[in-house]
Amino acid sequence: MDIKRKNTAEHLRFDMTKKVPLLTCDALSEYSALRHGFSTRYGGVSKGIFESLNFKRGIGDSDADVNENFRRIADAFGITADRIVVTQQTHTSNVRVVTEEDAGKGVTRPLDYTDTDGLVTDVPQLLLSVFSADCVPVIFYDPLRKCIGACHSGWRGTVGRISKNVLKAMTSYYGSSPSDVICAIGPSICKDCYEVSTDVADEFKKEFPGHTDEILLDKHNGHFQLDLWKSIQITLEEAGVRFSHIHTADICTCENPDLLFSHRASHGRRGVQGAFIMLT
Secondary structure (H helix, E strand, O other), X not given: OOOOEOOOOOOOEEEXXXXXXEEEOHHHHOOOOEEEEEEOOOOOOOOXXXXXXXXXXXXXXXXXXXXXXXHHHHHXXXXXXXXXXXXXXXXXXXXXXXXXXXXXXXXOEOOOOOOEOEEEEOOOOOEEEEEEOOOEEEEEEEOOOOEEEEEEEOHHHHHOOHHHHHHHHHHHHHXXXXXXXXXXXXXXXXXXXXXXXXXXXXXXXXXXXXOHHHHEEEOOOOEEEEOHHHHHHHHHHHOOXXXXXXXXXXXXXXXXXXXXXXXXXXXOOOOOEEEEEXXX
């Protein structure tokens, strides 16, 4: 498959050995106690603009097809769909501590929490899941404390430093040290494709003082190119994650609309892919 890649240090691998193809990060793949992957548009049953592995309900896709897509991703991880845990994403910086009681919520049984864009757990065989179609998925693993996290970080979540909040939760509940945590920033919109207004740029200038030149390119027409990847890298480093433990995807959703769902490339007519992480 022809994938347009960015010039970053991390080269995501396209694992096609399972029924559902997954993009994976080498730094996480080396741990036998962990399973992870970023899904693509391939491997599902959804049709039309949702073709084929869409995980979002209520946007016009068939519930039966979405349910089958969840069944397939669960099977790819060696579990059943009632072991999946999902977010209820509203562009917040809120993180939920996931327990065994949350298994299957939002997939095989009703979701009873709201405004949740991040998840952490130390429970094995629970598949943490976040969803996106240009926003940035970030997954976290502490191999010492044996705990994991995942978050959906759009521009609001990035300004709100949701990645830092995930690390705080891992520290508070599981005793993690951020310096031990390995982070993977998944496929999402790159700085070359992400144009924002002055209002959004001003939010980043306030939250990331001293880093404006690294994360914003002024187009001198009332718009800026915004680097979410770099903003999240800065957040993680300032929170104590080692630079060598931050792995940034080399794949932009907007530049690969045949491979990945992209809100901007499709003008909003699309499904969502998932970022998944699980302790074995």
